[in-house]
Amino acid sequence: MLLTIQIGSHVLAQGTFIRRLDDGQIEIDAGNRRMVGRPIASGWHPKAMTKVRDGAFRKTFSRISLRRGVVAALTSLGLTFGVVMPASAQExxxxxxxxxxxxxxxxxxxxxxxxxxxxxxxxxxxxxxxxxxxxxxxxxxxxxxxxxxxxxxxxxxxxxxxxxxxxxxxxxxxxxxxxxxxxxxSTIVFLVRDGNPLGIEDWDDLARDDVAVITPNPKTSGGARWNFMAAWAWAMEEYDGDEAQARAYLGTLFRNVPVLDTGARGATNTFVQRGIGDVLLAWENEAFLALAEQGDGAFDIVVPSVSMLxxxxxxxxxxxxxxxxxxxxxxxxxxxxxxxxxxxxxxxxxxxxxxxxxxxxxxxxRFPEVTRLSIDDFGGWAEVQPTFFGDGGVFDQIYEEQ
Amino acid sequence: MRAGILRSPSPLPGFGLSFGIMMAALSVVVLLPIMALVGRGVMIGPAELWEMVGTRRIRAALALSFRAALVASLFNLVFGLVLAWVLVRYRFWGRRLIDAAIDLPFALPTAVAGIALTALYAPNGALGQMLTPLGIKVAYTEFGIWLALIFIGLPFVVRTVQPVIEEIDREVEEASATLGASRAYTLRRVILPMLAPALLTGFALALARSVGEYGSVIFIAGNLPFKTEIAPLLIVIRLEEYNYDAATAIGLAMLLISFAMLLVINIIQIWSRRRIGDV
CATH class of the missing domain: 3.40.190.10 (Periplasmic binding protein-like II)
Structure with a gap:
């Protein structure tokens, strides 16, 4: 669906709808870039309309040449949904x-x-x-x-x-x-069901047979990468830096994960709304927010012995x-x-x-004491990202080994 | 032959204009995106592409996507035919309502369908609560994926078969009966052959749609690698890793397999037309 939006007081832009922002504005994809502005309800401004069409056709046909091939055709497609920028810029x-x-x-x-x-x-x-x-x-x-x-x-x-x-x-x-x-x-904490019926106290409990763990997919969620590294931090301390054992521990932990959501909010919903799992690995702020929204008596927060800064x-x-x-x-x-x-x-x-x-x-x-390790202890994200979460990294390996 | 058509204008007026509009629209919407995908694949090179889709995990995801799509479409083939038959042949209260409801999967955002199905079939959901004591798990298993794909594929079969059933004269069935055929025989030798082309088309459409379905499935699938991870999700994961080449490879693999499957269905269709004549 093509939409026209107004940016600032003069600028109109057209493109395909991406999403509606919280303040009622709309984000569109104008081919080569994304823009945010107020939606224009109906009927385009006739002047603006002519400009779009003139510009678009001229650009479309002048750009398509055999030499540039498909790439140029796609670029001009982007320009078809391009921007009208009258003389006065954003005020x-x-x-x-x-x-x-x-x-x-x-x-x-x-x-x-x-x-x-x-x-x-x-x-x-x-x-x-x-x-x-x-x-x-x-x-x-x-x-x-x-x-x-x-x-x-x-x-x-x-x-x-x-x-x-x-x-x-x-x-x-x-x-x-x-x-x-x-x-x-922030840090990573455990959110458990009220009263902690399974007695989950620390990371080693997450590898138990009777515990189901909810965490999002580290491939798509930033929070899940912190979760993974927090578990890794604990395991490296527990097994005196033996990587093979730490990997085996994480393999067992992820065998206990019945659902891998794509984002942190999705995982929170799976745990809170669907009632799946016994423990949710979550941002501390998400955990507190879940407590505040669900009221006391639905969940408890458990702070593990080691977590991430x-x-x-x-x-x-x-x-x-x-x-x-x-x-x-x-x-x-x-x-x-x-x-x-x-x-x-x-x-x-x-x-x-x-x-x-x-x-x-x-x-x-409100904040409990917790030992928080820095990502720099593991070489910083520049090193951790490819080693652990890149294609064929540690996370992929623990699933391959299953 | 085709060049000849382009040079000598058709007896109908307006060929040039309508052909131009058709080609422009088709290019913008269909051809260019696919060419971009294929073009990127060509730049990467076939050997690398093959290596990228050859991993166990991608093979598992592709197998799951196509298996689930096949199961769901086969189910829809049978269920959709029955549904279309009932809607055309019988008059009952609420028929129009059901008829309108068939189109809902077209209109509903697939994410909404996925979330609704998950809420129903999750262990604490209305239906999930009844199934869990029986040891049946639907949400977050492969059954959940089947369910979502059945939901989105159903209207394709119903809507392609329905008009054909409407066209069938009742006299044909009566003639068959007066010639001594049993009901089952009439169904098998008279009705089904007439419906076969439409059924195959509906099946092919549902299949093609289900294979690429993403929005509804990710909510109900559980998304565990090797178990419930569908190929389109793997494409998204590769994109999140900024690994556009691997995403292209999976996309091309899906395109090729889908193409092969649709080709086979088309060949069956041509063969069945030759055998029993056009309807």
């Missing part, structure tokens, strides 16, 4: 924050906080938009042309993939902001910045995440933030 500044699944609630509140602060500083209002989905899929959308101003994803490997494949982000992006560019962190990093997508003003807003948007009031908001949303000065006692006291 108001917009920030598109492309994020992963569980941050939906946090960024909705943060956008309000940031807007209020930004305007109180005497700046012109800005439009803040957010897009959520599985971390890997979001990274791929940005690589394929989604015009993210900033990305706030589940793990650095996904942002590095954007940097590597598009060059829109410098290679040293992770040193641009404090704490490895992670304004908040999960760092979901944030960064600016330099290659998508169109004006100096937009850059200034985007940089402020990310830096403001480290301010005490934003940190308090993260804590309130069950993330482990760094600065607790503005947070309420209740939000700080």
């Amino acid at each position: 108001d500044t917009e920030i598109l924050n492309v994020s992963y699944d569980p941050t939906r609630e946090f960024y909705r509140q943060y956008n309000e906080l940031f807007s209020a602060w930004w305007e109180s500083e005497g700046h012109a209002p800005v439009t803040l938009r957010q897009s959520h989905g599985g971390s890997g899929g979001q990274a791929r959308a940005v690589i394929d042309g989604l015009e993210a101003t900033v990305v706030t994803l589940a793990l650095s490997a996904d942002i590095s993939a954007i940097a590597e494949r598009t060059g829109k982000i410098p290679e040293d992006w992770q040193s641009r902001l404090p704490h490895n560019s992670s304004p908040y962190t 999960a760092e979901p990093p944030v960064t600016l997508v330099d290659g998508n910045i169109t004006s100096e003003r937009q850059r200034a807003v985007a940089e402020a948007y990310l830096e403001h995440l480290y301010r005490p009031e934003a940190q308090a908001l993260a804590l309130q949303n069950y993330y482990r933030a760094w600065d607790t000065s503005a947070a309420s006692q209740e939000d700080i006291a």
Whole structure:
């Protein structure tokens, strides 16, 4: 279905429908890139319509040549659904924050906080938009042309993939902001049924015959990769660094997994709504959110002896910045995440933030003590990603061996 | 022959224009995407492609996808024929309602169908609760995949067979009966041969649709490698790994197998037409 959207106050664009964002805006695929804007209900602007058709036909026929073959034909197809850009460019500044699944609630509140602060500083209002989905899929959308101003994803490997494949982000992006560019962190915990009927206390219980474990697929979910590495961290400590034994342990664990969902929210739904499994490996913030939504008495959180320091990093997508003003807003948007009031908001949303000065006692006291290993202990994501989750990596091997 | 048609205009007016529109639409929607897929495959090279689809896991996923599609389409072949027969031949209360409901799988987003079926057949779902004590597991097993594919494939068989049944004159059956044929004999030697081409077409459509189905299946399948992982999911996984070549390889493998299956069905159709004449 072809849709026309309005970006800013003048710009119209057409393309195939991708998804509806939380604020009622629509994301479309305009062939060679993705755009977000307000849907235009019915009847295209006649002037804009003519422009689209003229431009499209001219471009389509001038581009198709035997020399360029199929690729050119596809490019011109993209242009057929291309953009109309009248002389006046976008007037108001917009920030598109492309994020992963569980941050939906946090960024909705943060956008309000940031807007209020930004305007109180005497700046012109800005439009803040957010897009959520599985971390890997979001990274791929940005690589394929989604015009993210900033990305706030589940793990650095996904942002590095954007940097590597598009060059829109410098290679040293992770040193641009404090704490490895992670304004908040989390960890991996167990969510069990009320009262913990199976007595699940630590990672070794997950390999028991009578326990069914729910975790998403590490191939498609960023959170699941943290789950996998947390289990690996425990096993390497338990078996004194014997990789063969750690691998055997993970093989047993994954034999207990009856469903591999594609994303963290899907896995939470399988566990909570469908009642499948005895233990859910989850982001700590997802686990707390499930508790808050289901009310106490449905689930318990169990903290394992060893877990991961999960760092979901944030960064600016330099290659998508169109004006100096937009850059200034985007940089402020990310830096403001480290301010005490934003940190308090993260804590309130069950993330482990760094600065607790503005947070309420209740939000700080919630987090249990846990030994958290850093991904750098295993060589960092640059090494872990291909070794464990690449084609034929450790995760593939434990299934091949079954 | 074909060039001749293009050069000398057909006696009907408007051939050039309509042919142009047809080719343009077909290229934009069908031919170019497939050419892009094949083109990418050619650039990768056949040896590498073969190596990429030759792994045990991809073979298992392909086998599962085609096996489940075949089972579901065979079920739909029988069930769809009965359904179409009842709808055409009998008048009963609510017939139009059921007739309209047949099209729902076309209209419903497949993800909605998948989630609804999962909610019903999960161990804590309305039907799952009754089946679990009997030791029958549907959701998160291969049965679940069959179920989802039966759901999405059913209208194809019903809608292709229905108009043909409507065309059959009752006199034919009566003539057969007056000549001394039993009911079963009439069905086997008179009715089914007339329906065979439409049944095969419906079967082929349902099969082609089920093989590539993704949206509804991933919710009910469980997605475990070697057990309930369908080939389209494996394509998505390869894309998530930025391994576009391997995704292309699986896509091409599915395209080729589907093509071969449809070819066989077409050949059977031609053969059956020769044998019993066009209907």
